[in-house]
Amino acid sequence: MTRSDSNSSDQSANQDDAVWLDLVARLEGSDAPATDTPAPAGDDGGPRRRPFRDFDPLGLSGTAPAEPSASERQAAARAPLPGADDTGRDNAATDSARAVNGPRDYEAEDDEPFIPEEPPSLAGTDPLTMLAWLGAVGGPVALVLAAMFWRSAPLMAILGIVAAFVLSVIYLIMQLPQEKDEHDDGARV
Numbered sequence: 001m002t003r004s005d006s007n008s009s010d011q012s013a014n015q016d017d018a019v020w021l022d023l024v025a026r027l028e029g030s031d032a033p034a035t036d037t038p039a040p041a042g043d044d045g046g047p048r049r050r051p052f053r054d055f056d057p058l059g060l061s062g063t064a065p066a067e068p069s070a071s072e073r074q075a076a077a078r079a080p081l082p083g084a085d086d087t088g089r090d091n092a093a094t095d096s097a098r099a100v101n102g103p104r105d106y107e108a109e110d111d112e113p114f115i116p117e118e119p120p121s122l123a124g125t126d127p128l129t130m131l132a133w134l135g136a137v138g139g140p141v142a143l144v145l146a147a148m149f150w151r152s153a154p155l156m157a158i159l160g161i162v163a164a165f166v167l168s169v170i171y172l173i174m175q176l177p178q179e180k181d182e183h184d185d186g187a188r189v
Contacts, residue, residue: 129175132168139165 068076122130142161146153 128171132171132175135164135168136172139168 139161143158143165146158146161
């Protein structure tokens with residue numbers, strides 16, 4: 001498998017193979033490097049295995065900073081701040097301290113719930129626009145239903161449905177505004 005020759009591409013390939021085999025050996029949990037010699041036996045007669053959590057190929061192992069539990073964060077949020085007096089006049093600082101703890105600990109105070117505006121009635125819609133929307137949406141639905149349930153539909157009926165769909169889409173496109181307001185970015189608040 002390995003040849004000793006002066007070709008640098010073969011040497012780098014051999015080094016890559018050695019690194020790969022070492023990585024595979026580590027992932028399999030054996031301590032021994034990947035070589036042809038068998039791994040030394042442990043106390044139980046089998047190879048000594050390391051748990052996967054000990055695998056650290058980048059050498060970044062260390063202790064992670066301890067994160068306080070939820071109860072500790074809540075206790076810290078309820079504790080008075082050093083600059084606040086006992087009368088509770090410093091509520092803004094306490095609220096900002098609660099917001100820092102995280103999204104689960106923050107309670108939003110909604111004065112008014114959001115109620116969307118009621119959409120306009122369809123009764124006041126232009127009849128031609130309503131008919132165009134029915135043709136644009138109903139045309140493909142009618143073609144699918146005809147293909148499923150009315151296999152012997154005459155060619156003129158199919159062409160009529162397709163023509164109604166095309167004319168409806170063209171009418172709806174022609175009804176779009178032709179010029180854009182420079183100050184309108186399309187967002188509504």
